[in-house]
Amino acid sequence: MHRKVTPVILCGGGGKRLWPLSRGQYPKQFLKLTGAWSLLQETALRISDPARFEPPLVIANEDYRFIVSEQLAEIGVPPHAILLEPAARNTAPALAAAAMLIGETAPDALLLVLPSDHLIARSDAFSHSVATATAAAAGDRLVTFGMKPTAPETGYGYIEAGASLAQAPGAHAVDRFVEKPDLATAEGYVASGRYLWNSGMFMFPAALLVEELSSLEPDLAATVAEALAERTVDGDFIRLGARFRDARAVSIDYAVMEKTSRAAVVPGEMSWTDVGSWNALWEVSERDGAGNAVAGEAVLVETRDSYVKSSGPLVALLGVSDLVVVVTDDAVLVTPRRLSQDVRKVVERLEALARPEAEHPRLVYRPWGHYEGIHAGQRYQVKRIFVKPGAQLSLQKHFHRAEHWVVVNGTALVTRDGEQILLRENESTFLPLGCVHRLANPGKIPLTLIEVQSGAYLAEDDIVRLEDSYNRA
Amino acid sequence: MHRKVTPVILCGGGGKRLWPLSRGQYPKQFLKLTGAWSLLQETALRISDPARFEPPLVIANEDYRFIVSEQLAEIGVPPHAILLEPAARNTAPALAAAAMLIGETAPDALLLVLPSDHLIARSDAFSHSVATATAAAAGDRLVTFGMKPTAPETGYGYIEAGASLAQAPGAHAVDRFVEKPDLATAEGYVASGRYLWNSGMFMFPAALLVEELSSLEPDLAATVAEALAERTVDGDFIRLGARFRDARAVSIDYAVMEKTSRAAVVPGEMSWTDVGSWNALWEVSERDGAGNAVAGEAVLVETRDSYVKSSGPLVALLGVSDLVVVVTDDAVLVTPRRLSQDVRKVVERLEALARPEAEHPRLVYRPWGHYEGIHAGQRYQVKRIFVKPGAQLSLQKHFHRAEHWVVVNGTALVTRDGEQILLRENESTFLPLGCVHRLANPGKIPLTLIEVQSGAYLAEDDIVRLEDSYNRA
Known part of the structure; x- marks a missing residue:
């Protein structure tokens, strides 16, 4: 029996452990840490074969919706939908919502739950484990993916694997879940050969997950069902109702996996890491003869075993x-x-100081493209603005600043107090204070322009949006 | 007898030991390392009392002439002149030229020779030592300033002080000069109480120095005299003739001080350092309770004894x-x-890689002000240009780039193919490729503008100077 799998990509995750690359507004899963693609993109590409997988349902925070959307578009993996949580409530409510939503149209769906902020070097092993898990889930099991430990890590939870499952060769019953151990315990686990790292990846029959949740966490299930009934749809975005905030914040491990009699585990050797620190990234990076892993421009003299x-x-x-x-x-x-x-201690210090470096990346992503501040002076600042082909910014005005735009790549269509002008490379325009204006890229190639702002107050909140293509007005 | 002293400031020095702040094109003496003023400026301010000192003669390399000039102007210390060497030939030829030049008009001048790249925390002790040295030099001595050692430094040469000089209380005869010692020897020197660090500061009667040089280094003296005779004058700048290149490159210590019978030494306790490394700067900086010296924006968590x-x-x-x-x-x-x-090992590696970071600071100083690149993109770059009141750039054109100028502070007078336009804050202009243009600040306050350059080739050497106020055309 062949059942296609619906991936559910969890796009939560914070911005602290990989600071200064990750920020509150641009966390780990969006970073291009090891190559051309971000962790989210690599996660989505891993399940992009339409012969085996349905389009993914992505669960994210409202703040990240345009980044998710843009990163999926960039790799050509259109989502089934992007489910937006009004607040983060841990994995059980999120997966309850996903299982109920998918279950509405595909009651026999198998959900493959994938955190988007993990690194998996061996996609062949991933595929193999997914096939094993599919067989187990099809036999009405709630399957977790265990990673064969390569070191006595104290930062991961462990799963003790039990007897093999006859109907799903390669899958095992779960004897028990254990919390992050101390080093001696972890060493014992690794030596025993029976313990696996808890990876946070799962495969469930949607209906079975809803059934188990309804029985084990009936309030949570009911609250999520109400939030789902209140949902609104905005293009690819599905917004859960505010009721979602009332759902108990609990992990799927704790709410279901540790209690159900139907848990199974599939051991895998995927060269998996949750990239929980820069050191974890050093460990999986290619290193030179002196043990240094280097990305970007660097000169290393008499330096060993470092990550740059x-x-x-x-x-x-x-x-x-x-x-x-x-x-x-x-x-x-x-x-x-x-x-x-x-x-995180550094990030917490920065947060306490209300430093922007804790929260905001230099490059700010918007639905129409992105911008970055390249210089700030006395009563002026300079930004580089990048607009995607066919995209446009909101129709807007500012009370405290005037703007000069100089097009350096591509073509801009500028609306200025009702008038429309086309600016080509090397052309510029001036937008006086109060002028109602809009910037669009009518072309087929990206538009880059340099914006020079002048005024006494130059913060982002001096913007009155009169009309917006992305429902932000 | 009261004789005014003519300071001779040596503005040589390299850019390696305090990289990345110091660069080949912007060495240590120009850096504002500890406060509002650069080491050069602090040196000049230390001898700025007109009751005691004549205006200083500054000896510098051609490359640094505008920086020297601007930094002296900034502190209101006009130089006697800025003597430009066609090539660095160590201190003996430079001081020969200074002594001959000053001697032409003031044969009884006393020269106070000051390296510009040293830090002196105690200006009271400096003044006291200078008074002592003046008395000794007036008694026809060649005086060197010795610093009482506070640690067995192996990076400095030492001077063994001999008998006190009757006619100059506080000054001593010199028993001997010794090269940089090993640690054990240095410890012995410090323990003996008779050894002093060789600071590179001197006081000489100009005529006596010329006399000693003529006797000890007759070829050198003759060569320098020819170079001086060939000199050209350009405002404050005096350029020595090319013959200067033929002078033997030797230090004044080696050429004269170690050989003359007229050497004296004045011991001082000025909290002096030659700032030979970042560690030296840490040592003289104010530190917090954890031993950290911090300048600029920094967050330190569980950090000790560090320099940031x-x-x-x-x-x-x-x-x-x-x-x-x-x-x-x-x-x-x-x-x-x-x-x-x-x-320096890092800088040498960067030089071998021909990296611009070895040689050029981000902020580039020009006679009219300065500029910095703030962003470089595909076929465009953005610069911030700062023009001093009353200053103007050369009349110029470019073959490969067009430029947009946006005034963000002050007023610009722009010449554009013969036409003159006045741009105020928030106004802009476009200079197409090939256009003959000039930028001037006709106002009383500094002019800041943002320049956006577009073109296939954007390097600094695409400039044809048709006319220049600073003799660079």
Whole structure:
């Protein structure tokens, strides 16, 4: 029996552990950490074969909707929908909503739950495990994916695998789930050969998950059902009702997996990591003869076993070892590799100081493209604005600033107090204070322009949106 | 007898040890390392009392002439002249030229020779030592300033002080000069109480120096005399003739001080350092309770005894100690404090790679002001240009680029193919490829403008100067 699988991609996750690359407004799953694609994109590409998978349902926070949408468009993987949570309530409510939603139209659907902020180097092993899990789930099992441990990690939960399941070769019953252990316990687990890392990936029959939740967490299930009934649809976006906020915040492991009699586990060897720190990234990166992993412009003299990543200035290291140095245009992090789990302490300090570097990346993503501040001076600032072909910004005006636009690549269609003008490369226009204006890219190639803003108050909130293609007015 | 002193400021010095702040084109003496003024400016301010000092003669390399000129103007210390060497030939030829030049008009002048790249915290002690040295020099001595050692430094030469000089209380005869010692020897020197660090500061009667040089280094003296005779004058700048290149490159210590019978030494306690490394700067900086010296935006978590300086991105350190982290807009240096003497290894690597970060600062100084690149993209770049009141750029044209200028502060007078236009804040103009143009600041306040350049070739050498106020055409 062949049943297609519906992937459910969990796009939560915070911005603390991979700071300064990850930010509150641009967390880990959106980062291009190891290659051309972000972790989210790699996750989506892994399940993009239409012969085996339905289009994915992506669950995300409202704040990230345009980034998710743009990153999926970039790789040509259109989602089934992007389900927006009014508040993060951990995995049980999110997966309840996903199972109920998919179950409405495909009651026999098998859901493959994938966190979007993990790295999986071996996609062949992933495919193999998914096939095994599909067989187990089709036999009415709630399947979790266990990773064969390669080290006594104390940062992961573990699963003790039990007897093999006759109807799904390769899958096992679950003897028990255990929380993050201490080092000695973890060493015992690894030595025993029976324990697996809890990866946070699952495969469930949608109907079975709803059934188990209704029995184990009836209030949660009922609350989520109400939130789903209240949903609104806005293009690809499905917004859950506000009732969702009342759902108990609990993980699917705790709410269901640790209690159900139908749990199964599929062991895998996918070279999996949750990329929980810069050190984890060093471990999976290609390293030179001195043990250094380098991305970006760097000069290393007498340096060993270090991780260097720069998307901004040149980095020069002299006579250091076991160090993490991560550099962006607006921030520099230096910490020993062994302490890189504690980077959240830096972020918490920055949050306490209300520093923008905690929350905002230099490059700000918008539905029409992105922009970045490239210089800020006394009563003026300079931005680079990138508009996708066919996209347009809102019709807007500002009370406190005038703007100059200089087109440096592509063609701009500028609306200025009712008049429309076409600007080509090397042409510019001036938008006086109060002028009602709109920027659009009518062309087939991206538009880049330099914006020079002048005025006494230059913050982003001096914007009156009169009309918007993306429902932000 | 009261004789006024003519300071001679040596403005040589390289760009390697304090990289990334210092660069080949912007070495240590021009850096504002500890406060509002650069080391050169602090040096000039120290001898700016007209009751005691004549205006200084500054000896510099051609490349640095406008920086020297601007920095002296900024502090209101007009130089006697800025003597430009066609090539660096160490201190003996430079001081020969200074002594001969000053001697032409003031044969009884006393020269106070000051390197411009040293830090002196105690100006009271400096004044006191200068008074002592003046008395000694007036008694026909060649005086060197010795610093009472506070540690067994192996990076300095030492002077063994001899008998007190009767006619100049506080000054001593010199028993001998010794080269940079090993640590054990240095410890012995410090313990003996008779050895002083050789600071590179001197006081000479101009005529006596010429006399000694003529006797000890007759070829050198004759060559320098020819170069001086060939000199040309360009405003404050005096250019030595090309013959100067033939002078033997030798230090004044080696050529004269170690051989003359007229050497004297004045011991001082000025809290002096030659700022030979970032660690030296850490040592003289104010430090917090955890031993950290911080300049610029930084967040330090569980960090001790480190030196942090940023003129660009925010720096976050977590769990490190005894580290130097120096950040500019285009480069990041991370090295242990104890290795900061070896920063030249990084610079040498960068030079071998022909990286611009070895040679050029982000902010480029010009006689009319300065500019910095703030963004570079595909076929375009953005610069911020700052023009001093009353200054103007050359009349120029470009073959490969068009330029947009947006005035953000002040007023610009723009010449554009013969036409003149006045641009105020928030106004802009376009300079097409090939257009003959000039930018001037006719106002009383600085002019800042944003320049957006477009074209296939955007390097600085695409410039045809048709006319220039600073003799660069």
